[in-house]
Amino acid sequence: MIHPSSRGLTEPFHVMEVVKAAAARQVSHGDAILLCVGQPGTPAPAPVRAAAAAAVTGEVLGYTVATGIPELRWSIATEYALRYGVPVDADEVLVTTGSSAGFQLVVLAAFEAGDAVAITRPGYPAYRNTLLSLGCRVVDLDVGPQTRYQPTVAMLEALPEAPAGLVLASPSNPTGTIIDARELAEVARWCEAHDCLLISDEIYHGISYGRTCASAREFGAGSVVLGSVSKYHSMTGWRLGWLLLPEPLRRPAELLQGNLAICAPAVSQAAALAAFSVEAREELDGHVARYARNRELLLRRLPELGITSFAPPDGAFYAWCDVSHLTDDSRRWCAEVLDATGVALAPGIDFDTAHGNRMMRLSFCGDTGELDEALDRLVVHIAR
Ligand SMILES: Cc1ncc(COP(=O)(O)O)c(C=O)c1O
Incomplete structure (x- = not known):
């Protein structure tokens, strides 16, 4: 009998499960927008x-x-x-x-x-x-x-x-x-x-x-x-x-x-x-300028989702949002949102084992037009 060690039985990184579900959604519907992952959509400089x-x-x-x-x-x-x-x-x-x-x-x-x-x-x-x-x-x-x-x-x-x-x-x-x-x-x-x-x-x-x-x-x-x-x-x-x-x-x-x-x-x-190199830095600072525009867009539009409580995103490309007016089970809610809209969000439970069920993380390092489109879909979904 092979028994895995207790060290191997670690908690999953739940975002990776969302990414898998979003990939399946892309195959079935072709409309997935990933706001769940913390990785730039751009190549190396x-x-x-x-x-x-x-x-x-x-x-x-x-x-x-x-x-x-x-x-x-x-x-x-x-x-x-x-x-x-x-x-x-x-x-x-x-x-x-x-x-x-x-x-x-x-x-x-x-x-x-x-x-x-x-x-x-x-x-x-x-x-x-x-x-x-x-x-x-x-x-x-x-x-x-x-x-x-x-x-x-x-x-x-x-x-x-x-x-x-x-x-x-x-x-x-x-x-x-x-x-x-x-x-x-x-x-x-x-x-x-x-x-x-x-x-x-x-x-x-x-x-x-x-x-x-x-x-x-x-x-x-x-x-x-x-x-x-x-x-x-x-x-x-x-x-x-x-x-x-x-x-x-x-x-x-x-x-x-x-x-x-x-x-x-x-x-x-x-x-x-x-x-x-200076050349690489110029290209990369262009990405940061886009993240900054995306951040402005988010700060302007999050209230349309009833999300008025979020951490001030000083850096990186994340917004940590209180969604307690929408759910007390962030994992189930993110799965429902993906199913209904094609927008993939990261459940808060991944990052906060105590209070994460009323939180979600949204990543804004992608394309500005896609982010806008994702917010349009979320507004419609939440108004239902
Ligand atoms: C805070 C933090 N630390 C470390 C990592 C791991 O990054 P990497 O191994 O790609 O350098 C991540 C990845 O998202 C992160 O968000």
Whole structure:
């Protein structure tokens, strides 16, 4: 008899079920509009695609060193000087298979089984599921609009004991909210004073609407920073991310990476060398301008759906909406909406295990015309 381990029996990422249902709807009706997924509908920037093509034709593309090719580590480190004015050494950078694999490496490198790690609720579901799979205990910090859905020192002080780690995402998924630089500095200071490893997920940096995204790295080299080319760089499927690591975690994470993955994909590393170029940035900033237009459209039209309570989407491309006037079962409601309208929305239960049944997440990184059309359909459906 084969018995799967308890680690393998993780909660699903429910959005992936919605994506599957939306794909079936597209086959049966040809009218699906996906507002459920957090991935840009655009390809990688042209210089990245050119670099990938050149690498495929001209390079061996064997394994790279576990930490990532030196030029890429250097480019990533240089970004921190450019974006945040903080000098970062290439040695701090470990190139990973998306930030997802980076998160796993940090959990393995920094925590013992049984360690408590605090996360926000609502928050990105894979944190909870990964931490539990890897044997950590999850401590939920209930966050709301009064703190822009971000953790505070007061919340950490209120815990019965300091956790071994804190995961913070700014801009956040599902809310898009950004932590103030001052608050982030205070949280980082508290973590350092309490031997709590701050893991700062900064993978949506570059996508914000008037508010500045501070990096935890600005407040010292004692936190872990998660980065990725998935979102701003429009390269989800290339599976490339990075960690900035404090000195004591660098060698353990390198050893784990060498054993668990050997290295991040060589072709994506070679291509990503072009992701930080001025030319790529111009193209990518064009996408961010479209997200900004979509955000305006949403903010204007959400009240037509009776949705007047939503998090201020400071960054990323999500609106976290209260739909309690429409349902107390977000998963069933999203399935009904897809069935009736072809519009796929993400049920809140994925992101908030306590209160998510009255919430849904809407992603606005797609085409503006499609978003408008989806809102038209939702207005008609809700008026029924
Ligand atoms: C907050 C957050 N962190 C991490 C990830 C994982 O991103 P990737 O592994 O593509 O870098 C996602 C993906 O949606 C996310 O929303």
